[in-house]
Amino acid sequence: MTDVTTKKKTGGFRDLRLIFGGSQSSARQFGILGALIVIIVYYQIVTGGKTLNPSNLINIVNGNSYVLILAIGMVMVIVAGHIDLSVGSVAAFVGIIVAQSMYVWHLPWPLAMILGLVVGALVGAWQGWWVAYVGVPAFIVTLAGMLFFRGANQFVGNSTSIPVPQEFKFIGGGYIPDFGPDFGFSNPTLILGALVAVAIVWQEFRARRIQRVMGAEVAPVWVLVVKLALLLGVVTLATILFASGRVGTSYPIAGIILGVLVLVYSYITNNTIIGRHIYAVGGNWRAAELSGVNIRRVNFFVMWNMSVIASLAGMMWIARSVASGPGDGVGWELDAIAAVFIGGAAVSGGIGTIVGSIVGGLVIAVLNNGLQLTSAGADVVQMVKGLVLLLAVGIDVYSKRQGRPSIIGLLTQRRKGPFDDTPAALQDAKTPTPAGGAQDTVRPQDLTPEG
Amino acid sequence: MESAAPTSPTILEMRSITKEFPGVKALENVNLTVRAGEIHSICGENGAGKSTLMKVLSGVYPYGTYDGQVIYQGSEVRFNNIKQSEHAGIVIIHQELALVPLLSITENIFMGNEPTKFGSIDWVEAKVRAKELLARVGLDEDPDTLIKNIGVGKQQLVEIAKALNKSVKLLILDEPTAALNESDSQHLLDLLRGLKGRGITSIMISHKLNEIEEISDSITILRDGKTIETLDVEHDGVDEDRIIRGMVGRALDNRFPERNPHIGEVFFEVKNWNVRHPLIAERKVVKNSSFVVRRGEVVGFAGLMGAGRTELAMSIFGRAYGIYESGTIYKDGKEVRLRTVQDAIDHGLAYVSEDRKALGLNLLDDIKRSTVAAKLRKISNRFGTVDKAQEYTISDKYRTSLRIKTPSVDEGVNKLSGGNQQKVVLAKWMFTDPDLLILDEPTRGIDVGAKTEIYGIIRDLAASGKGVILISSELPELLGVSDRIYTIFEGQITNDLPVSEADPETLMRSMTSAPTHTSNKKAAIR
Numbered sequence: 001m002t003d004v005t006t007k008k009k010t011g012g013f014r015d016l017r018l019i020f021g022g023s024q025s026s027a028r029q030f031g032i033l034g035a036l037i038v039i040i041v042y043y044q045i046v047t048g049g050k051t052l053n054p055s056n057l058i059n060i061v062n063g064n065s066y067v068l069i070l071a072i073g074m075v076m077v078i079v080a081g082h083i084d085l086s087v088g089s090v091a092a093f094v095g096i097i098v099a100q101s102m103y104v105w106h107l108p109w110p111l112a113m114i115l116g117l118v119v120g121a122l123v124g125a126w127q128g129w130w131v132a133y134v135g136v137p138a139f140i141v142t143l144a145g146m147l148f149f150r151g152a153n154q155f156v157g158n159s160t161s162i163p164v165p166q167e168f169k170f171i172g173g174g175y176i177p178d179f180g181p182d183f184g185f186s187n188p189t190l191i192l193g194a195l196v197a198v199a200i201v202w203q204e205f206r207a208r209r210i211q212r213v214m215g216a217e218v219a220p221v222w223v224l225v226v227k228l229a230l231l232l233g234v235v236t237l238a239t240i241l242f243a244s245g246r247v248g249t250s251y252p253i254a255g256i257i258l259g260v261l262v263l264v265y266s267y268i269t270n271n272t273i274i275g276r277h278i279y280a281v282g283g284n285w286r287a288a289e290l291s292g293v294n295i296r297r298v299n300f301f302v303m304w305n306m307s308v309i310a311s312l313a314g315m316m317w318i319a320r321s322v323a324s325g326p327g328d329g330v331g332w333e334l335d336a337i338a339a340v341f342i343g344g345a346a347v348s349g350g351i352g353t354i355v356g357s358i359v360g361g362l363v364i365a366v367l368n369n370g371l372q373l374t375s376a377g378a379d380v381v382q383m384v385k386g387l388v389l390l391l392a393v394g395i396d397v398y399s400k401r402q403g404r405p406s407i408i409g410l411l412t413q414r415r416k417g418p419f420d421d422t423p424a425a426l427q428d429a430k431t432p433t434p435a436g437g438a439q440d441t442v443r444p445q446d447l448t449p450e451g
Numbered sequence: 452m453e454s455a456a457p458t459s460p461t462i463l464e465m466r467s468i469t470k471e472f473p474g475v476k477a478l479e480n481v482n483l484t485v486r487a488g489e490i491h492s493i494c495g496e497n498g499a500g501k502s503t504l505m506k507v508l509s510g511v512y513p514y515g516t517y518d519g520q521v522i523y524q525g526s527e528v529r530f531n532n533i534k535q536s537e538h539a540g541i542v543i544i545h546q547e548l549a550l551v552p553l554l555s556i557t558e559n560i561f562m563g564n565e566p567t568k569f570g571s572i573d574w575v576e577a578k579v580r581a582k583e584l585l586a587r588v589g590l591d592e593d594p595d596t597l598i599k600n601i602g603v604g605k606q607q608l609v610e611i612a613k614a615l616n617k618s619v620k621l622l623i624l625d626e627p628t629a630a631l632n633e634s635d636s637q638h639l640l641d642l643l644r645g646l647k648g649r650g651i652t653s654i655m656i657s658h659k660l661n662e663i664e665e666i667s668d669s670i671t672i673l674r675d676g677k678t679i680e681t682l683d684v685e686h687d688g689v690d691e692d693r694i695i696r697g698m699v700g701r702a703l704d705n706r707f708p709e710r711n712p713h714i715g716e717v718f719f720e721v722k723n724w725n726v727r728h729p730l731i732a733e734r735k736v737v738k739n740s741s742f743v744v745r746r747g748e749v750v751g752f753a754g755l756m757g758a759g760r761t762e763l764a765m766s767i768f769g770r771a772y773g774i775y776e777s778g779t780i781y782k783d784g785k786e787v788r789l790r791t792v793q794d795a796i797d798h799g800l801a802y803v804s805e806d807r808k809a810l811g812l813n814l815l816d817d818i819k820r821s822t823v824a825a826k827l828r829k830i831s832n833r834f835g836t837v838d839k840a841q842e843y844t845i846s847d848k849y850r851t852s853l854r855i856k857t858p859s860v861d862e863g864v865n866k867l868s869g870g871n872q873q874k875v876v877l878a879k880w881m882f883t884d885p886d887l888l889i890l891d892e893p894t895r896g897i898d899v900g901a902k903t904e905i906y907g908i909i910r911d912l913a914a915s916g917k918g919v920i921l922i923s924s925e926l927p928e929l930l931g932v933s934d935r936i937y938t939i940f941e942g943q944i945t946n947d948l949p950v951s952e953a954d955p956e957t958l959m960r961s962m963t964s965a966p967t968h969t970s971n972k973k974a975a976i977r
């Protein structure tokens with residue numbers, strides 16, 4: 001063994017990539033994050049500063065939290081190799097039950113919320129059972145669920161809207177009440193921003209300490225400084241913007257719920273056994289099965305979890321619109337799925353991240369918002385959304401077929417070394433199967449030189 | 452049996468065919484001469500290059516991806532795809548049948564070749580011709596029957612009918628009788644003789660030496676991608692022993708680590724194990740198999756492809772294959788029931804699959820995560836949180852000790868070569884700290900250097916007191932690494948030999964024929 005195997009070269013573009021985490025999948029998120037920034041800057045200019053205006057930002061968060069929350073559940077479903085078409089209908093079904101329970105049965109709102117989550121869990125168990133234990137494809141199970149729960153919403157609500165009490169409104173359109181001295185900013189938002197900043201710094205230093213303990217590669221100090229400066233800059237800007245909104249507003253509660261869920265689910269997918277198993281099943285379920293993974297349990301979990309999240313999204317929606325109606329949640333599943341795929345998930349499963357999906361969802365949200373600010377109609381918004389989805393996945397598929405991670409990945413590619421990617425010359429030949437066709441389906445990324 | 456006269460013209464000549472895959476020479480200067488109107492068999496161990504040679508001939512590997520010349524009916528041919536070779540009258544029938552189960556016999560026979568009338572398919576014509584073709588292959592079935600509703604033997608005949616429809620001159624059959632029972636096989640061989648009478652030349656690849664001996668006019672033997680010899684059955688007085696000698700007769704070299712076994716007592720025992728096929732319930736894949744493994748012992752399992760070695764191993768590994776019928780497993784003297792893979796892992800079993808890419812690894816994952824994948828609990832707390840620092844240090848330790856060639860364990864496993872991928876799979880199972888490792892073709896598709904390293908790892912594992920089961924198609928490998936060898940034929944254990952008593956010829960004999968009464972008893976007693 002030579003020295004190259006123990007040391008990685010660093011410098012230049014490669015270190016730049018380290019700012020965003022370094023691995024291949026982060027490079028793809030990096031690409032979509034770049035697209036998001038470009039879109040924000042574009043609309044900021046075109047609308048003459050209306051995009052990054054405090055009340056518009058609060059609007060974007062309030063108006064999209066429910067879809068972003070759905071994307072969290074959806075990315076896990078898609079990584080495991082399934083799909084869930086029923087989330088919009090499930091959200092509407094739970095919404096009408098929660099509204100009914102408060103308006104007709106006069107349940108206090110905390111109990112009504114618990115009821116909503118329980119109903120969501122039951123719906124999820126039902127769909128998860130069909131997918132995981134009976135073996136019906138999730139597409140069919142959730143298509144059936146989409147029809148059934150849409151009907152169930154109308155059955156429960158008699159196809160009419162049911163209002164919800166004002167005190168329930170906070171989870172969908174509420175703000176943290178202001179306190180303390182008046183600086184012209186929302187104090188709770190400032191405190192929240194400060195907490196996030198401290199958490200980011202703490203997390204960065206903790207990660208470096210762990211890397212050093214493991215004896216792994218630690219990025220140079222300048223990378224740390226640049227990264228922290230960038231992140232803290234964004235946090236500060238966002239804090240000031242959100243804090244300087246109309247009196248009585250702050251960073252929305254819906255946004256806080258979203259943030260907490262992102263943290264919790266990122267932790268689950270990255271650091272826990274069940275998270276690992278989701279990726280294992282999606283990447284190669286047969287190998288996962290032979291490694292002792294209980295595939296049925298994993299499939300059940302992702303489907304169940306999706307419905308629980310959908311029930312939360314449904315409640316946030318009725319809270320924001322102060323009523324539950326028969327048309328709630330129509331098309332949500334498609335928005336969530338689009339967010340996940342724009343965020344870099346693979347159609348065949350196994351690849352995808354929570355953060356990527358959120359960024360993907362934000363791309364749609366900001367585009368949507370920008371188009372509305374420039375007074376484009378709903379027709380144009382739909383058309384643009386469709387094209388963005390096709391383009392994002394198309395670029396991804398194309399660059400994968402070319403054996404490159406992505407356009408951004410190309411820019412940040414490591415310089416040629418002894419262990420670099422398969423030379424292009426070897427890529428058109430299949431791996432030999434001396435015993436005769438045991439491995440007849442070889443995907444492009446599977447090609448490896450022997451020896 | 453009448454044989455084509457030696458003077459009959461040559462229909463096919465393949466001259467110094469060389470086909471390379473990255474890192475592996477699958478064929479090296481192979482020559483094959485086939486006379487018109489004969490039945491020519493190609494023999495060789497698994498991986499000798501038989502199927503690759505036929506893929507070159509039929510254009511699966513297009514002209515330009517191999518070196519050498521193919522002379523067919525007197526002129527050089529350069530096929531770019533199967534369509535072109537079929538047009539020239541060369542039809543290959545693959546081991547895995549290429550029929551669509553949910554379509555009818557007629558639809559399958561004429562697939563891609565449909566008779567048309569005014570641009571639409573002429574089904575009347577198709578059915579009439581299908582009936583004729585079925586009659587020619589001696590199959591009495593309604594042409595509207597769906598393929599899934601007829602047995603494998605009849606499906607094979609449909610394949611041949613399909614070939615006849617393409618006015619075949621040279622028919623290539625890859626293991627045609629592998630999945631057939633005795634009477635179906637006999638029928639197929641009779642049919643081949645009948646076709647020969649009508650002037651159709653056949654090339655047959657088969658592992659069943661008795662059939663080869665019975666039907667062939669000539670036999671070409673391949674070994675390690677090279678032509679060893681071509682035998683004329685009538686003149687050379689060929690029998691099974693003669694073929695076996697050609698197939699295995701190679702000197703064992705010193706690529707195997709020194710053996711210094713400390714074999715302890717029996718700690719793992721399987722008794723009267725019976726397993727049925729997962730889809731075809733009446734088919735028994737493992738029949739009444741019993742075997743034992745001792746501590747520190749490397750036990751080889753020899754058998755040809757389809758003999759049931761993998762099925763036996765996987766069915767023991769938490770019933771990961773087939774439908775369990777009966778049989779018991781004892782570990783350390785106590786009966787254990789391994790109903791799931793998790794049970795098997797918990798009881799100290801590990802199974803390294805023969806198909807690394809399809810069953811062994813998640814190719815989307817990186818090395819460190821792959822290494823710990825089979826026992827995440829070992830490095831996680833009671834809330835199920837994985838300790839990433841441990842994950843890194845442990846996988847890095849395996850990287851060093853197994854000499855996995857990679858800059859870092861953060862790399863994706865898809866970037867590794869076959870040999871290094873296999874080492875990651877080995878690391879993954881060594882991490883579960885097993886008592887018994889089942890290695891199914893652990894050196895398939897990897898180069899000689901990495902093979903030697905893997906043999907070293909196997910010996911080290913045995914030296915540390917673990918039991919190892921080594922399933923392999925390569926007899927030299929089995930003889931070089933194992934302490935004791937079982938042979939399997941058609942789902943049954945046919946022999947049990949200490950390596951000192953085993954030689955390639957004895958093994959090959961037990962691998963290609965049903966057990967004699969005595970050896971059967973011997974296996975059952977142990």
